[in-house]
Amino acid sequence: MTAAVTSASHPLAKSAGSPLRFYAIWLIGIAALIILPLLFSSGGSLTSFSLIGIAIVFALSYNILLGQTGLLSFGHAVHYGLGGFAACHMMNAVVAHGWPIPLPFIPLFGGLGGLAFAMLLGWVMTKRAGTVFAMISLGIGELVASSSLILRSVFGGEAGITTDRTALPRMFGWTFGPQLQVYYLIAFWLVLSAIAMYALTRTPLGRISNAVRDNPERVQFIGYDPHVVRYLAYCFAGFFAGIAGGLAAISFEIANSAYLGAIQSGLVLFSTFIGGTAYFFGPILGAILVTYLQLGLTSLTSVWQLYFGIIFIGIVMFSPGGIAGLLMMHRPLIRAGTLGMVIPSYLLAVVPTAALACGVILTIETVARYSGGDAINLFGVAFNPQSPVTWAVAAVLVVGGFLVARLTWQRIAEAWDRAATVARDRGYLA
Amino acid sequence: MTAAIEVRAVEKRFGNVGVIRDLNLSVNRGERHAIIGPNGAGKSTTFNLISGHIRPTSGEVRLNGDVISGLRPFEINRRGLSRSFQVTNVFARMTVWENVRCAVLWATGHRYAFWKNVDSLPEVRQRTAEILDDIHLTHRRDVPAGLLTYAEQRELEIGVTIASGATVVMLDEPTAGMSNAETERAVALIRRLTEGRTLVIVEHDMSVVFGLADRISVLVYGHIIASGTPEEIRRDPKVREAYLGEEAH
Numbered sequence: 001m002t003a004a005v006t007s008a009s010h011p012l013a014k015s016a017g018s019p020l021r022f023y024a025i026w027l028i029g030i031a032a033l034i035i036l037p038l039l040f041s042s043g044g045s046l047t048s049f050s051l052i053g054i055a056i057v058f059a060l061s062y063n064i065l066l067g068q069t070g071l072l073s074f075g076h077a078v079h080y081g082l083g084g085f086a087a088c089h090m091m092n093a094v095v096a097h098g099w100p101i102p103l104p105f106i107p108l109f110g111g112l113g114g115l116a117f118a119m120l121l122g123w124v125m126t127k128r129a130g131t132v133f134a135m136i137s138l139g140i141g142e143l144v145a146s147s148s149l150i151l152r153s154v155f156g157g158e159a160g161i162t163t164d165r166t167a168l169p170r171m172f173g174w175t176f177g178p179q180l181q182v183y184y185l186i187a188f189w190l191v192l193s194a195i196a197m198y199a200l201t202r203t204p205l206g207r208i209s210n211a212v213r214d215n216p217e218r219v220q221f222i223g224y225d226p227h228v229v230r231y232l233a234y235c236f237a238g239f240f241a242g243i244a245g246g247l248a249a250i251s252f253e254i255a256n257s258a259y260l261g262a263i264q265s266g267l268v269l270f271s272t273f274i275g276g277t278a279y280f281f282g283p284i285l286g287a288i289l290v291t292y293l294q295l296g297l298t299s300l301t302s303v304w305q306l307y308f309g310i311i312f313i314g315i316v317m318f319s320p321g322g323i324a325g326l327l328m329m330h331r332p333l334i335r336a337g338t339l340g341m342v343i344p345s346y347l348l349a350v351v352p353t354a355a356l357a358c359g360v361i362l363t364i365e366t367v368a369r370y371s372g373g374d375a376i377n378l379f380g381v382a383f384n385p386q387s388p389v390t391w392a393v394a395a396v397l398v399v400g401g402f403l404v405a406r407l408t409w410q411r412i413a414e415a416w417d418r419a420a421t422v423a424r425d426r427g428y429l430a
Numbered sequence: 431m432t433a434a435i436e437v438r439a440v441e442k443r444f445g446n447v448g449v450i451r452d453l454n455l456s457v458n459r460g461e462r463h464a465i466i467g468p469n470g471a472g473k474s475t476t477f478n479l480i481s482g483h484i485r486p487t488s489g490e491v492r493l494n495g496d497v498i499s500g501l502r503p504f505e506i507n508r509r510g511l512s513r514s515f516q517v518t519n520v521f522a523r524m525t526v527w528e529n530v531r532c533a534v535l536w537a538t539g540h541r542y543a544f545w546k547n548v549d550s551l552p553e554v555r556q557r558t559a560e561i562l563d564d565i566h567l568t569h570r571r572d573v574p575a576g577l578l579t580y581a582e583q584r585e586l587e588i589g590v591t592i593a594s595g596a597t598v599v600m601l602d603e604p605t606a607g608m609s610n611a612e613t614e615r616a617v618a619l620i621r622r623l624t625e626g627r628t629l630v631i632v633e634h635d636m637s638v639v640f641g642l643a644d645r646i647s648v649l650v651y652g653h654i655i656a657s658g659t660p661e662e663i664r665r666d667p668k669v670r671e672a673y674l675g676e677e678a679h
């Protein structure tokens with residue numbers, strides 16, 4: 001009995017992971033960033049990678065609020081946008097005054113722009129958490145977005161502020177004209193920001209932020225003012241969002257009111273939540289997926305936002321931990337060696353679930369394209385949105401797919417129960 | 431010698447309802463002081479008033495001679511007063527280790543630092559390990575607090591409360607909902623951990639109160655009707671009438 005108890009505590013105690021593996025993961029990530037453009041060197045993919053890199057920095061900065069401190073902000077794009085404007089103005093000023101500041105330093109000024117605004121308004125905003133904070137962030141977001149159209153001298157009105165990144169002093173002989181050089185600049189700042197933001201979670205402030213997220217009342221009785229903790233977290237989030245905005249300004253050579261708006265704020269909330277807020281790498285996955293979908297879906301369908309909405313609702317309802325939560329759920333099973341018990345049930349579910357998904361897509365596209373639109377091309381098969389055959393296929397796929405898929409989902413749940421029970425017996429699951 | 435806690439003529443009203451009226455309470459340094467009273471007497475409100483959770487309508491509270499009424503909870507905590515909660519109130523998604531470590535950070539002077547690695551602060555690690563050892567939860571250090579058993583959570587609650595090294599510790603019904611064996615364990619733990627500190631405890635279990643306390647105050651309808659040693663309280667006719675009498679027969 002005692003042996004069982006001690007062995008039960010042992011595997012859990014080792015869950016922190018070895019430092020060697022920790023550094024290996026970071027090095028693999030950095031290596032991937034370096035190699036990616038060599039594998040996919042077309043202009044289109046370089047632009048995609050650049051956008052994904054910016055989105056990752058932005059989503060990670062958002063998770064300082066949402067995942068680390070428990071602050072749901074509807075106006076995070078304010079810092080992103082102001083960072084972008086700050087970077088544009090700085091670039092134009094560097095060119096106009098002939099300052100010796102090369103382009104790679106510009107994102108820092110974007111960060112300072114985001115930080116300055118966070119420091120200014122953050123104190124009032126973070127006085128309260130929860131709904132009050134969410135509402136104020138929404139209000140501030142709208143306020144800044146609408147001011148951007150009014151204050152023309154700062155924000156350039158509808159047209160925005162344009163700039164020329166190649167006019168800045170060179171560094172290592174790089175002009176930053178080609179997209180490849182811009183990509184590496186973004187990748188550099190991505191790595192720097194990600195390391196800094198990860199390190200932040202390992203500081204006393206980072207840990208106390210988690211405590212404030214879990215229980216702001218109790219934090220007061222261990223000597224901390226939750227308001228100060230929220231404020232500092234907010235400033236850091238604003239700073240890194242500003243860096244992301246600065247990178248965007250460099251990439252597009254423009255900053256306009258779209259940077260600051262509710263759509264941008266919604267998109268980062270979306271990416272972060274889909275990726276998963278409980279793990280540091282969650283927002284990275286979310287930013288990659290959402291940016292990729294955004295780029296891919298817009299060329300395929302006019303109702304791409306609808307798919308985003310469905311994915312978001314699906315995640316909120318069935319996997320509140322996001323993609324990262326889904327992945328990490330399997331860690332104790334892998335450790336306990338019971339992953340093999342659930343894999344067959346997954347494979348069984350793939351076909352009916354995919355059929356259901358195809359049915360839903362077909363239904364949506366039929367509705368969207370019924371009155372005038374191209375034929376639906378679903379994985380190489382053409383469907384006429386006005387033909388009853390298409391409607392019948394969609395109905396069969398949705399109804400049939402759902403009925404069969406539901407059975408396979410039940411099997412997954414049962415297999416999970418068995419695997420988790422064994423893992424628990426072996427002491428890998430609390 | 432000034433008292434550790436001195437409550438003078440404190441009154442608390444919520445609207446027109448006076449919950450606490452003319453409350454006077456004195457807790458000497460180093461003593462174990464229990465507050466008892468029937469349900470709704472205002473014991474938790476008294477705790478909330480002293481710890482800064484709510485502000486008194488009038489009157490004052492002193493900690494080691496300094497006025498603390500009107501200060502905010504974290505300011506009072508920094509002056510060396512720490513409290514636990516009747517309902518378990520820990521950081522549910524953080525591990526046992528992190529719960530205790532968070533409670534150690536302010537007292538070890540790291541405050542809001544964002545330039546230090548929290549894992550490489552030797553005195554923090556050592557102090558956290560000591561506390562975990564004290565509350566017998568070392569073997570559960572990497573378990574999220576929300577997954578602990580109820581009794582373990584109560585022990586963690588006590589650990590978090592004493593971790594800052596506070597000189598005055600207030601525990602709100604630390605053994606509520608525990609079995610007899612668990613209560614015994616908890617009382618031994620409290621006795622050991624509050625050695626050399628001032629303890630104020632709210633408790634319903636009379637065996638715990640009379641076994642642990644040096645002095646007892648009886649609170650009825652927001653007013654202390656008697657304060658004294660367990661023996662004096664037992665003999666006090668007012669107490670027998672208002673409170674113990676009901677249980678005596």
